[in-house]
Amino acid sequence: MDLPFLNRTQELRRLTETAFGSASGFACVYGRRRLGKSRLLREAGTGHPAAFYVGDDRDAALQRSAVASEIARHLPGFDAVDYQDWGTLLDRFWRDAPTGLTLILDEFPALVAAAPELPSVLQKLIDRQRRGLVLCGSSQRMMHGLVLDATAPLFGRAEQILRIGPLDPQWILPALQLRSPADAVEQYACWGGVPRYWELARACRNRGGDPLDELVLDPLGVLHNEPDRLLADDLEKIRLSASLLALIGQGCTRLSEIAGRLQTNATTLSRPLARLIDLGLVHRDIPFGRSTRDSKRTLYRIADPFLSLWYRFVEPNRSRLAAGQRDLVRADVDREWPRFLGQAWETLARDSVARLEIGGTRWRPASRFWGPSTERTPIEIDLVAEHATDPERMLVGEVKLSASAKEARELLAALERKAAICPPLAGKQVTATLWVLRRRGRIDDERVVGPDAVMTAPQGLS
16 A cells, blocks of 8 residues: 655655756765655656666576566667677667656665676766766665765766655554544554555555554564664674664663673773764753763663564563564553653654744744752753843653643643753743643643644645
């Protein structure tokens, strides 16, 4: 079941303007698997002549034959020749293909694995003549080495480089045809912003199944081993990266704690953690008002919601799931779900601040605060942000799964007291807010923000 094409408007425009039509050139598209890169290529190619080939693990000769067959759909007779190398095939394409015909090589790293000379062949042809070419890949590591690294043959030759990321949270509500923004928060906590996960979950729901149970917990489920595939795409030292994700997913958030569990020196983990951060798999949290160099106060968390769920509930229970105890594991998930959902809701609330108008004004990106108060007692504030233009104004927020009107008043009063003894907020004008996922009864207070503000779907499915 295909979803509507969602929220890739800018990427689609850039790709179409660069690689298709009479003024076509070279574009590079990359990003982790299942984010909709191939769908983007198909949408961009709609109405334009394009030879589309998806690389695989076969021998180079077989892949050349397949590429020639795709080109022959637009250039009859092109596949009548047995091309002995990529240089001969591509040189003829560059010379004989009609103007406006774009060559799309999806999963380009797989092609290069069988034919390492391919980037150099393309470099010479690109330097000779501008032509529509799109190279796409799921291995961010390999795409960086082939196109983005300064030593790569294709470096500096792409007119457009598009790194495709997860879809914004608001799009999950129309994608899964959910009843309410609160339901959208729960589903986003499971699947994150990966459209292929949404597609699988929607199809499972439509046939009456339980997506979490059937897709993730079931050892035969499509997504049961998904993290193994993601790490294999982008990381050479999979064992260490998987270990880091497993520990962070189980609640080891400080570098010293992670190093202790791995029985290694903390300094040896800096580079592998930085790589996971660069790939968008791990996020580094620093208390509001502290320097990014303050490593002692840094906390790590898994950035991707689905991976967070997987490493929290699947990874530590793999043996039980393999032994057929899925019902017992699901009972554990249901029992611990409120805490997991609360963390996901807090992250969504915090991440939404910069794009919302709160209290009639705009704010900079928010972060957490934790540490000693002015009274030397430990305090935590879920959300702190500086005003967009006035550094003397601050926004603070408490994030809760549910609250009544009475509880909301009490929580806001307690938050204001905490803000008054928070060192970075001293002398500032503070606006306190409460973020509530599900309200118990009516709450008439503009300072209370709900999931409708965070997850409301954009107008139109474009």
